[in-house]
Amino acid sequence: MPKLPIECSTATNTTMDGRNILAFAGCNYLGLANDPRVLQAVRAGLDRYGLSTTASRETTGNTTAFDELELALSRFLGMERSLLLADGYTANIAMAQALATRFRTVLIDAKSHHSVHDAARSAGLIVVSYPHGDTAAAARLARMHTDADPAGAIAILTDGVFTSDGAIAKLPDLLAALPNDRSLLVVDDCHGVCVLGPEGRGTITHFGLSDPRLIVTTTLAKGFGSYGGCIAGAAWFVELARAVSGIYRCSTPIPPAVAMAANEAIRIVLAEPERLDRLRSNIARLRGRLSELGLPIIADGPLIPIFAFVLDGPERMDRVHRSLLSDGILAPYIKYPNGPAEAFFRVVVNAAHTNEQIDRLADAFARRLPAMGLLPAVLHVGSACGPDLESPARRSSVEGVA
Ligand SMILES: Cc1ncc(COP(=O)(O)O)c(C=O)c1O
Incomplete structure (x- = not known):
């Protein structure tokens, strides 16, 4: 029921x-899902673009609203580039589809969100779970699997703030657990964005980290009170996702009016x-x-x-x-x-x-x-x-x- x-x-x-x-x-x-300025942005977006693009962005469905939102997200999250997806779950799928072109195995915190595990499995990656919060185990497994991997690299995936218990991942330790420059740390920060760090810029900024091996995925439907999702990180990885992710290339994006709402929400978070x-x-x-x-x-x-x-x-x-x-x-x-x-x-x-x-x-x-x-x-x-x-x-x- x-x-x-x-x-x-x-x-x-x-x-x-x-x-x-x-x-x-x-x-x-x-409280932005009910903010009158965010709601007004939707109305203005409907007048400007209609309800749906009725086409994928890579064919005839791109809009200035999407390009502006990606720019705003990159700046807010402190990342080189970002890619807008239909929602946070889809962002994880697109992220995993990109990972699967470079990596064979991923390590995932056992209590990471269902979408992270699901995305990695459905992209054909070998998933190894490490015990929740056990960064020493993550480091040990990272070394072990990197040695056995033909590409000699690994990706570690974790929530920034865990959705079901509110715990925070120890990102500095996980970053230190990466065995080399070709490896990546992916942070699903759906619950860290608009909550942690200076101006609510997320769990990575909460720890003061800046590293080209960091990738973020997030929803726009929580702190920003809107709808959608994104991958943000180094340009090469985001462009890889744009190029290879079927779920991005072959589906209709969120309504542009909703992207305008998210953009307005980001403006408000920074201004207030x-x-x-x-x-x-x-x-x-x-x-x-x-x-x-x-x-x-x-x-x-x-x-x-x-x-x-x-x-x-x-x-x-x-x-x-x-x-x-x-x-x-x-x-x-x-x-x-x-x-x-x-x-x-x-x-x-x-x-x-x-x-x-x-x-x-x-x-x-x-x-x-x-x-x-x-x-x-x-x-x-x-x-x-x-x-x-x-x-x-x-x-x-x-x-x-x-
Ligand atoms: C940690 C985490 N990742 C991903 C998602 C999926 O985000 P969305 O609801 O935008 O698909 C959620 C949503 O509940 C979440 O809590």
Whole structure:
């Protein structure tokens, strides 16, 4: 059964089954999916280009909106070149299609997004997974497979910020694990862009890295609140993807009006740094409140808007979820690949939430958890991360249970 359909929504509230609900869902990190200027850009784009190009970009379907967006993305992500794709999933497929012309084997963090694994497999690459966050294992495997590879090179693929638990990949260690200049580190930064680094430029800038072996893929449907995806990196790699990727060359691009919206979103992110400041202060507030309650969240390190956690047993989690809904609050209880358990809470705060809304969520957890026998001292934690990424807060929750 699909979930209850949303009847209408703002950046913080959603109407389902006729009820207006305070929502901590989605990935509209800077609230841009509802910004009037972004919406106006779509209207202007529709007037200018119509709805669809009805042709692929490499035939007769290219537009100035796409070229301008690629330029803006390259500048924002600090990369030489970028290529626009239909969405983040497709960007990973096009990236893997390009990799497959140069590499035989790729190493992938075991908890990277489904699309990264799927893309690599469907491009015919040999996929070797390393344990989540275990950069020493990645380095060992990189050496081993490079030695055995006819081309003598390897690509390591990882999420920047992991979608299902909010952990951050140790990119400096992964970069150091590359055995030579012909190898690549590909970062799916769907959840790092508009969240981490100066001006929200992503996980790579968060670590202050600059290296021609770095490739980024990202969606435009999260922090930028728009739709689409891209590959960004060294010109040779992006142009390789443009040349060889069937999913790019033989499909219709996003509507140009949507590209105009994404372009406007990038302009706003850069012009209004207070949005990112607000996101970060909201994350800090919610993180503080949830960790006071003893919830097993990542309670230290860089500010990430995703709070993924498991409580004691699926039935009780479902009851907590439903009791919060009856309070008029959506704290998503979801099933998604690579989370801390088969079903888990995934609460997301964004820049549009007010202090009062954040407190309302935390107060509701504080009221409902003890009523269900889930006092902080008896909360159980799922094993979301490998040992390298496990925070002291998680460890102490686990030890508290034992
Ligand atoms: C880490 C990651 N990569 C890729 C994707 C796919 O992006 P899109 O939804 O634009 O296809 C997602 C979306 O959920 C994601 O979280």
